[in-house]
Amino acid sequence: MSGNFLDGNAVAGPLSDVFEHDITTMLGECAHCGNVAPFAESMVFGAPMGFVLRCRKCSEILAILVDRTPRRRLAMTGLRWIDITE
Ligand SMILES: [Zn+2]
Known part of the structure; x- marks a missing residue:
């Protein structure tokens, strides 16, 4: 994929309101390629x-x-699962 992009650390802040744990280290499986x-x-x-x-x-x-804001909507349609480990 070309173009400018950031890595997943860029959404750690906005998603800290959604997930109790640090999402940057959470594993997830791509539903498209596995x-x-x-x-x-x-x-x-x-x-x-x-x-x-x-x-x-x-x-x-x-x-x-x-x-x-104040509404955030998260669609995770391309993730088969995410691993939430305490
Ligand atoms: Zn993939």
């Missing part, structure tokens, strides 16, 4: 309304965070 990686390795594209997280291996969308 790649298992921590959030920090995803490609994050900023948009005026939020963030798009893409798989670093296949470039498909993992999750979309729409931030229209």
Whole structure:
């Protein structure tokens, strides 16, 4: 995938309101290619309304965070699962 993007650390702040634990180290499986990686390795594209997280291996969308304060909407349609370990 070409273009400027950040890594998954860019969404750690906005998602800290959603998840109790640090999401950057959480593992997730891409529903498109089966790649298992921590959030920090995803490609994050900023948009005026939020963030798009893409798989670093296949470039498909993992999750979309729409931030229209005070409402935030998180779609995780490209993640088969996430591992939440205390
Ligand atoms: Zn993938």
